[in-house]
Amino acid sequence: xxxxxxxxxxxxxxxxxxxxxxxxxxxxxxxxxxxxxxxxxxxxxxxxxxxxxxxxxxxxxxxxxxxxxxxxxxxxxxxxxxxxxxxxxxxxxxxxxxxxxxxxxxxxxxxxxxxxxxxxxxxxxxxxxxxxxxxxxxxxxxxxxxxxxxxxxxxxxxxxxxxxxxxxxxxxxxxxxxxxxxxxxxxxxxxxxxxxxxxxxxxxxxxxxxxxxxxxxxxxxxxxxxxxxxxxxxxxxxxxxxxxxxxxxxxxxxxxxxxxxxxxxxxxxxxxxxxxxx
Numbered sequence: 001x002x003x004x005x006x007x008x009x010x011x012x013x014x015x016x017x018x019x020x021x022x023x024x025x026x027x028x029x030x031x032x033x034x035x036x037x038x039x040x041x042x043x044x045x046x047x048x049x050x051x052x053x054x055x056x057x058x059x060x061x062x063x064x065x066x067x068x069x070x071x072x073x074x075x076x077x078x079x080x081x082x083x084x085x086x087x088x089x090x091x092x093x094x095x096x097x098x099x100x101x102x103x104x105x106x107x108x109x110x111x112x113x114x115x116x117x118x119x120x121x122x123x124x125x126x127x128x129x130x131x132x133x134x135x136x137x138x139x140x141x142x143x144x145x146x147x148x149x150x151x152x153x154x155x156x157x158x159x160x161x162x163x164x165x166x167x168x169x170x171x172x173x174x175x176x177x178x179x180x181x182x183x184x185x186x187x188x189x190x191x192x193x194x195x196x197x198x199x200x201x202x203x204x205x206x207x208x209x210x211x212x213x214x215x216x217x218x219x220x221x222x223x224x225x226x227x228x229x230x231x232x233x234x235x236x237x238x239x240x241x242x243x244x245x246x247x248x249x250x251x252x253x254x255x256x257x258x259x260x261x262x263x264x265x266x267x268x269x270x271x272x273x274x275x276x277x278x
Contacts, residue, residue, distance in 0.1 A: 054258030148238025166218035175239030
């Protein structure tokens with residue numbers, strides 16, 4: 001009888017040992033799988049970060065070239081982007097500039113904070129654009145001769161359009177010429193600065209239109225409306241509609257794409273407005 005009890009005890013111990021070993025093997029496999037997954041995830045994150053850094057680096061270099069030298073001629077186009085690599089040849093980037101020929105309704109108060117609105121009616125709405133200077137178009141489409149950029153300036157405010165950046169080669173970026181209009185006698189000035197020097201026009205006598213003449217892809221042009229009156233004044237800026245370039249850009253879009261080993265694409269887009277209100 002005691003022999004049978006002993007045998008049963010040995011059998012139970014053996015079964016328990018097998019179960020314990022099986023559990024240990026299962027735990028080992030689970031831990032190994034988790035470690036492999038963590039390793040793969042960490043590597044994927046590292047590759048993704050490298051691609052993002054490449055995109056960021058390409059955009060920063062473009063901003064430096066635009067701000068320092070006002071030169072975007074070698075920064076690439078959407079069809080023919082500029083390309084490069086970081087110190088690790090597996091980490092590469094592509095970059096290009098793109099003109100944006102539309103604008104939202106943008107208003108700026110005395111606090112110099114930009115406010116984006118959805119409707120032209122917001123320009124004159126109390127609590128929205130009524131107490132601010134605004135830049136907009138009557139229609140939400142492309143800025144053209146029939147749909148010019150409109151600028152509402154508060155008293156003692158000024159608007160500057162900066163076309164001093166050389167555009168990428170082969171890209172129709174700037175219009176062939178620009179019309180600058182004011183629709184009533186407005187105390188103030190229109191200042192034009194280009195390669196030939198500075199021109200100052202008094203906007204007080206009467207409504208008028210000024211044409212910049214023929215522009216190149218590197219126009220080196222700045223124009224500035226100054227409202228010296230005691231009431232709001234509205235001005236328009238638009239292309240003269242001479243082919244091939246019949247639209248006016250309000251913004252430069254800088255697009256940087258980063259890659260790791262030709263994959264893991266990461267994209268950074270930065271907008272640079274071509275105008276300011278002071």
